Amino acid sequence: MKHRAAITVALFSIFAGTCAVETAASAVRTKVLRFGVIAFHANEPDRVLRVYADLLTEMARRLKPQGFEVAPLVIARDLPELSRLLGRGEVDMVAETVFVTLDLQQEPLVSLTPRLAIVRREEREYHTVFFTRKDGAIRSLEQLRGRTLVLQAERSTSAFAVPRAELAGHGIPMFPAGQPRAPRDAASFVFAGAELNQAVWVLYGRGDAGAFNEGDWDRLPRKIRDSLTIFHETRPLLRGLVSFRTGLDGSLRQAAEAALLDVHKEEAGREALRKADGVTRFDRLTDTDRASLSGWKRALSGVTGTFK
């Protein structure tokens, strides 16, 4: 009788062990891709969710046959939170501007590799223009020393990060206006909140010059634009980058890249991309792109942190 009980316990143990191993294997087999974005405003999460919902659905549809799943969108409040999520492995993929991507790469706990370029509204690259009043005296970056530059917001690439890097590249430090410790030959800056405001502020003398991308320049009201003049343009900059966490499973990353590269080839995919802030398609990064990124990375290395 005792023998029979022992045999029963042994068989049960074997069965339970087999089931546990099977469950673990199943968990390992199902790999999940986590897509992270930043919602800079508190009221943005719902908009961000709407923007990326269709794209996530498209990706999930393409990855599922290969045994991969796509997790719900991960929304970070700001760049440091996204850094932490990447560092803990809770986000695998980000689609951000060049400078946000470069900032993330500078975080010590984050290992992030740009893989794809984002083509938005048919533009793969853009550049920043520096402008001033047509009747003003400024005609070069060098003349910005000791003067005030009107920028948009800290989160802006073309209207903050790029100008800051461009000035740094020219050896012109930039500090917020009213900073008492700022060197006398440094340029100061103020945030106007919007591109139109930047132009009006320059015209009304709240700053000496402004900077944003050439698209915003073209969209200025003609009467305002005619009162201004461009005195400097930066080199081109990719509009955005898709980057993957370095520790991500290679097969999952490759599958995700392939999925993103193919999304625009179907009507449903194109519609999903259009909703995702006007993305036209994703391109693989070329050597030229990587060289350009390195240049910007070097320019950014001379700039210290954020200005909060």
Add this chain to the structure above:
Amino acid sequence: MKIGLGRRYAVYLSAFTLVSITMALVAAGFVSFRQASILQTQIRNAISTVQSANEEERLRGTAQYLAGRLFNALFGLDVERIDEEIQQVRRWLPVRDFLVTDASHRVITDGTEAKLSFGDTLSGVWPTIDSGALLMTDATGRRHVRFAIQSGGTLAGFAAVTFAEDPAQSSLRRIDEQTSNLWAGHRSSLLILLVMAFVFSAALGAITSARLSRSLSRPLADMSRAAKAFAQGNLDHPLPTDSKDEIGELARALRTMSQDVRTHEVALKEETARLRRAEAERSELLADLARKNAELERFTYTVSHDLKSPLVTIQGFVGMIGAELGPSTPEQIRRDLGRISGAADKMQRLLADLLELSRVGRIVNPEELAPFADLIRDAVELVQGHLTARSVEVVVQDGLPEVKVDRRRLVEVLQNLLENASKFVVADRAPRIEIGFRAEDRAFYVRDNGQGMDPAYLDRIFNIFEKLDPRAEGSGVGLSLVRRIVEAHGGRIWAESVGPGEGTTFWLTLGPECFDVPGPQISSSSSPPKDVDPSALTRGDS
């Protein structure tokens, strides 16, 4: 296309329902529209009154509110936010232009993307920082509001607002629009209801058609089939007699009628059989009668013929007795012998007449075509002695037809009629006999102006041995003989007389075959002598 009764009634019902619902909806729509119009007018009046009174106060309040909303944005020179505020204002006020200027009245933004007024300096009267909103009305009636955008004594700039129309009118227009929208919605609802009514009516019609077809048309069709079957003699065809309605009553009535028809049919068959049996019996009787008549004729002939010999013997021996008696024979004996001889003569004449009567129809002479006038002439010649003795005038109508007859017998007929007419003359009038023809019924007549007779005896005169006047000449066989001859020619004879002293007319017809002669036919224009000129008549003895 044949439309069944049920379907027709269904169409009527559907049309009636549709018309009723449509009229109800139209009436409801009219009442709603009228009430809505009244309500709209009242609201317009009320709003117009209230808004006119409060407009200035309201505009100042609006200006104050906008100044508060715009101050932060203008003070921070946040043009995009100012534009958003202007867009918000445009959503609830009929703003034509909304310009925001700096403290120097230079336009910073007009709320549009193009910003065509940017940098323009606005002239005109402006309020001071403390004076509140400045209200103006231009020549076109547009309202202008200018107000300072300030807070706590700090001036950020000014706003110049031009309304596209009077705000009160704008409100009224919106009310009108809302009312129109409501009415349009109401009309749509009515239209939908009409469509639903149409669908409902069509469905009702279909259902009614099906129901009526089952309850009305089908029984009627059954009835129709039954009636046709009845007409073809199938009285056992089934009928929908189970129905409790009028159709059931009709079916039961038809069933009763069919049973009656069957009863009458049976009775008719029985009656027909009875009549056939009677006809057969009658034919048998007629044949028997004919046999007996023939037998009687043979008997008459035999008797007449055989009695003549002993009668001749009697007459011979009476003559011999008279001769042998001599002159000394008593007168009484001679008179008796004379009576015996007279009776024998009378009996001989009687036998001769009977023999002649029996010969008619048994002994037939060949038919002969002759003008009827020739027959009259032959007859007149035979009785000429009688006519002359009594001075009888015979008048014959012209154009008498030809006939195909046993000439000898027809002459005998006319001879008898002429003799008969000449017997019964009236003393105080010249005796006259007219002979003519009536084309309408192809009847010949012999008319005299003699004694005439009581109409009650007119039928008796053709009976054998019938004599109205026992003293008259003849055996009483003549008219019987005449009738036998006329009937042997397929004709008929009858007499007419108004009364004693009014003369007598004998009419006789002949069978159609007697007139079936070649040559010109008798004109229907032939008329009796009364209507013709007497000179047209021919004297018979000519």
